Amino acid sequence: MKKRSTLFLYVMLAIPIGLMMIPTVIVLAVAMVPTGVAFIMERGKGYYGGLTVGAMNLAGASPYLADLWTQGHTVAVALGIITNVFAWMMFYGAALFGWAIYSTTPAAVSAFMTMTAGQRITGMRAQQKELVMKWGPDVESVYEPPGAAAAAAAAAQEHATAEPMAPKR
Amino acid sequence: MAEAATDLRQPPAQPRAAAAPTLVSVAAAPAAAPVASSSATAPAPTPTPPPTPQSSASGSFIVVRDRFTLYCDRPIPALDMPNALAYEVVDRKQEGRPLYALVCKPEMPTRVSVMRILKGLEIPAVLHMVDWGVAEWPLADRKCVIVIYHRPLGGRVMDTMASTFKRVPDHQFARAIIKPIADGLVELGLKGIAHRAIRPDNLYYMDEQRTKIVLGDCVTSVAAHDQPVVLETIESGMANPSGRGGGTHADDMYAFGATVLMLAIGRNPLQGVPDAEIIRRKIQTGSYAALVGDERMPVAQIECLRGLLTDDTEQRWAATNIDLWLNGKRLTPIQAKAESAAQRPIRFADQEFHSIRPLSYAMYQNWEKAISIISDGTLEIWIRRGHEINELADGIDSAIKSTGAMSMMGGNKGDTDDVIVARVLMLMDPKAPIRFRDFRCFIEGFGQALAIAMLRKQKLQPFSDFINRELWRHWLGAQAGKIAADNQQYETVFRDLKNYLKDPNSGAGIERCVYELNEWQPCMSPLIENQYVMEVKGVLPALDASAKNANTKLWPVDRHVAAFLRARYAKGTGSQIDSMNDPRPDRATIGMLSVLAIVQWRLGPEALYGLAGWVGALMGPVINSYQNRNKRKDLEKEIPKLVRKGNLAELYNYLDNPEERQKDAEGFAWSKAEYAAAEKMIYDFEHGQMDRQESAIKLGRQTGAVAATLIMFVTFVVVLMGKLL
Numbered sequence: 001m002k003k004r005s006t007l008f009l010y011v012m013l014a015i016p017i018g019l020m021m022i023p024t025v026i027v028l029a030v031a032m033v034p035t036g037v038a039f040i041m042e043r044g045k046g047y048y049g050g051l052t053v054g055a056m057n058l059a060g061a062s063p064y065l066a067d068l069w070t071q072g073h074t075v076a077v078a079l080g081i082i083t084n085v086f087a088w089m090m091f092y093g094a095a096l097f098g099w100a101i102y103s104t105t106p107a108a109v110s111a112f113m114t115m116t117a118g119q120r121i122t123g124m125r126a127q128q129k130e131l132v133m134k135w136g137p138d139v140e141s142v143y144e145p146p147g148a149a150a151a152a153a154a155a156a157q158e159h160a161t162a163e164p165m166a167p168k169r
Numbered sequence: 170m171a172e173a174a175t176d177l178r179q180p181p182a183q184p185r186a187a188a189a190p191t192l193v194s195v196a197a198a199p200a201a202a203p204v205a206s207s208s209a210t211a212p213a214p215t216p217t218p219p220p221t222p223q224s225s226a227s228g229s230f231i232v233v234r235d236r237f238t239l240y241c242d243r244p245i246p247a248l249d250m251p252n253a254l255a256y257e258v259v260d261r262k263q264e265g266r267p268l269y270a271l272v273c274k275p276e277m278p279t280r281v282s283v284m285r286i287l288k289g290l291e292i293p294a295v296l297h298m299v300d301w302g303v304a305e306w307p308l309a310d311r312k313c314v315i316v317i318y319h320r321p322l323g324g325r326v327m328d329t330m331a332s333t334f335k336r337v338p339d340h341q342f343a344r345a346i347i348k349p350i351a352d353g354l355v356e357l358g359l360k361g362i363a364h365r366a367i368r369p370d371n372l373y374y375m376d377e378q379r380t381k382i383v384l385g386d387c388v389t390s391v392a393a394h395d396q397p398v399v400l401e402t403i404e405s406g407m408a409n410p411s412g413r414g415g416g417t418h419a420d421d422m423y424a425f426g427a428t429v430l431m432l433a434i435g436r437n438p439l440q441g442v443p444d445a446e447i448i449r450r451k452i453q454t455g456s457y458a459a460l461v462g463d464e465r466m467p468v469a470q471i472e473c474l475r476g477l478l479t480d481d482t483e484q485r486w487a488a489t490n491i492d493l494w495l496n497g498k499r500l501t502p503i504q505a506k507a508e509s510a511a512q513r514p515i516r517f518a519d520q521e522f523h524s525i526r527p528l529s530y531a532m533y534q535n536w537e538k539a540i541s542i543i544s545d546g547t548l549e550i551w552i553r554r555g556h557e558i559n560e561l562a563d564g565i566d567s568a569i570k571s572t573g574a575m576s577m578m579g580g581n582k583g584d585t586d587d588v589i590v591a592r593v594l595m596l597m598d599p600k601a602p603i604r605f606r607d608f609r610c611f612i613e614g615f616g617q618a619l620a621i622a623m624l625r626k627q628k629l630q631p632f633s634d635f636i637n638r639e640l641w642r643h644w645l646g647a648q649a650g651k652i653a654a655d656n657q658q659y660e661t662v663f664r665d666l667k668n669y670l671k672d673p674n675s676g677a678g679i680e681r682c683v684y685e686l687n688e689w690q691p692c693m694s695p696l697i698e699n700q701y702v703m704e705v706k707g708v709l710p711a712l713d714a715s716a717k718n719a720n721t722k723l724w725p726v727d728r729h730v731a732a733f734l735r736a737r738y739a740k741g742t743g744s745q746i747d748s749m750n751d752p753r754p755d756r757a758t759i760g761m762l763s764v765l766a767i768v769q770w771r772l773g774p775e776a777l778y779g780l781a782g783w784v785g786a787l788m789g790p791v792i793n794s795y796q797n798r799n800k801r802k803d804l805e806k807e808i809p810k811l812v813r814k815g816n817l818a819e820l821y822n823y824l825d826n827p828e829e830r831q832k833d834a835e836g837f838a839w840s841k842a843e844y845a846a847a848e849k850m851i852y853d854f855e856h857g858q859m860d861r862q863e864s865a866i867k868l869g870r871q872t873g874a875v876a877a878t879l880i881m882f883v884t885f886v887v888v889l890m891g892k893l894l
Contacts, residue, residue, distance in 0.1 A: 048870035055877035059884035066888045098877050105876070106869025113865050117854045124847040135796050135840045143848040145856075 060094020323374025426477025
């Protein structure tokens with residue numbers, strides 16, 4: 001109930017603003033289609049896809065918006081922009097770049113993180129070796145995650161109680 | 170103990186080859202050495218250690234106490250004792266003084282407490298002990314007790330027990346033989362000494378004219394060990410020679426009586442008769458009658474001999490009675506009460522018995538058969554009906570039942586039967602020693618019997634049985650006339666011994682029992698046995714000296730050394746020996762070091778180089794008990810330096826520094842935690858691939874969004890700035 005009233009409030013505010021900025025709304029309505037598509041595609045996976053594509057999409061639209069706002073904020077200028085093929089290339093090219101960013105950064109970050117972890121493991125192994133050199137093998141221990149011991153015991157029991165199978169002929 | 174240290178004058182800890190020259194030295198015989206007597210040239214009859222010396226051109230000698238030159242190649246077999254060999258001695262301060270030395274055999278304990286009293290004392294009619302000490306004896310390659318006596322110039326009164334004696338005329342007999350010896354016994358009695366070696370072949374003539382008779386040595390073996398059965402009371406004769414106990418003045422008087430009887434007859438009237446038969450005859454007819462037999466006794470001596478050979482200890486003459494008798498006072502001994510005899514005999518081992526004591530002895534001699542008349546009730550019925558001694562019959566019944574009940578809880582039947590027989594014999598003849606198959610011992614002789622068995626490497630099972638089966642308690646229970654305080658004393662002693670036997674640790678066991686029971690028993694550890702160590706102060710120097718030859722992989726504190734220290738120096742070493750028994754090797758090793766260190770710290774000597782080296786090489790477990798490898802290396806470097814100082818206390822303090830130990834333990838704990846934390850992190854890195862992928866995607870998307878937003882803002886700013894400017 002509360003959500004619905006909030007949405008109603010936003011709509012009531014947006015309508016007058018939109019009416020006041022119709023040229024801008026016209027340009028954005030054409031330019032920001034990829035952003036809308038991105039939000040719809042990435043629905044349920046967070047809004048990072050929409051945000052990335054939207055930001056780049058807006059960045060691509062920014063020169064034409066600037067033209068609109070500086071050369072007279074009229075519907076005619078707006079129509080002039082949306083009928084310009086280069087403007088479309090700019091809007092959708094920037095959105096494509098945003099999608100490219102969204103697609104490639106996780107792989108890059110993952111590769112970076114893996115590289116860092118390897119270095120840290122090597123460092124810790126060296127540190128452990130030093131400890132063993134100084135304090136002897138008694139200092140060593142094996143880490144068992146919580147529940148691992150219980151799982152192993154259960155597996156062993158299962159193995160122990162399993163009825164031996166008769167060898168097949 | 171302190172006095173003993175002065176007496177014995179243990180040489181300082183040095184290798185045996187360099188043994189204290191000021192006290193004992195071995196060298197070529199000096200030119201002025203006296204010529205050996207004709208008897209001395211004869212070979213020594215006993216080849217056991219100390220062995221018969223080899224004669225050499227120059228000969229060899231040792232100097233005892235810087236005063237007495239003892240010639241190793243001049244034995245005097247005529248003066249040998251059963252457990253000591255005689256050698257010529259010259260007193261450097263008083264040359265020409267006739268002396269001889271008895272070198273004691275190491276397998277026989279000596280009577281040190283008696284030596285300490287007799288040394289230097291001139292008691293009439295007792296061989297004068299000039300000095301004694303412990304010295305290196307080259308012929309045995311070990312230290313031995315050496316006793317120096319005035320040499321009796323007239324030789325032995327009887328060479329052996331089988332020899333004959335030229336009878337002294339009756340009118341001279343009492344004055345020539347009985348009086349002097351009785352005077353000597355009075356003196357010994359006043360000093361609280363029982364001689365326990367009064368026999369014809371241990372009487373000597375001090376002068377060449379053979380007029381002055383003296384009692385011979387009584388310290389080179391345990392009391393009464395060398396006494397033939399014929400010269401011992403019935404009870405003492407029944408015991409093993411080693412288990413006869415210290416004895417009393419009354420025992421001396423009996424031996425004196427038997428000796429006088431033999432001298433009066435001129436020979437041993439029971440020569441060749443087996444010991445068992447001698448005892449049987451004594452029980453059957455009384456000692457006097459058994460010894461006299463068909464011999465004709467001089468009338469003048471009969472009264473005295475009857476008084477001395479009375480089997481009832483209470484009625485037996487004392488040495489003072491002899492004086493009265495010599496002065497003409499009539500002291501007719503009261504005849505001992507005849508044993509009660511049953512009208513109906515009991516048949517046992519193809520013999521018929523009317524009295525209890527002879528039957529008891531026969532039962533002992535036929536041990537295997539004895540259980541049959543006990544268990545079938547024949548014996549009990551015979552005592553109840555034939556003798557009407559219900560108390561004894563009840564006692565036997567109770568012994569059978571209680572022993573049988575105990576056997577139900579465990580133990581085999583043979584052992585139970587043996588205990589029943591032993592207990593019944595105790596009840597039938599309470600004065601007899603405790604008899605358990607071949608083991609025959611008085612309760613007061615148990616300690617010395619154990620010591621001898623251990624020295625001779627004999628089986629010790631009978632001794633542990635004696636303690637564990639509480640035969641001593643049954644024997645005490647059978648003694649009607651014993652004082653309660655005596656019983657309590659024995660009760661305490663044997664309870665402690667039982668506890669020692671139960672304890673398998675070092676410092677306890679049968680070894681502890683032997684040292685607790687024998688005040689002067691030297692340490693019998695194979696490591697220092699040769700050094701004849703009688704006091705705690707001598708243990709470390711002896712170990713130091715043996716370090717060269719000993720197997721240094723073994724601990725210097727073995728079971729014997731631990732038991733010896735525990736028995737002689739419990740307050741000083743108790744807790745250290747306890748820690749030596751710790752199951753952890755490092756704690757046990759440091760405990761062993763602490764035992765030696767505390768003794769050195771309290772009793773010296775300051776430096777023990779050999780022992781420190783020996784102990785230092787055994788410190789592996791202690792070094793390894795430190796976790797820090799660097800610390801271990803430091804210890805390995807430092808220990809040789811401390812060893813070179815010879816100070817075990819310093820070594821101990823360095824190795825068992827509590828601060829260092831704590832530091833090591835804390836460091837180890839920290840490092841262990843650090844290792845575990847690293848291990849966990851590694852595990853997380855290695856096993857968190859999936860999580861990392863997810864987080865990488867999430868982070869990558871966030872990064873992309875942020876980057877795009879930044880680009881957008883920058884673009885906006887740049888475009889707007891370009892348009893506006």
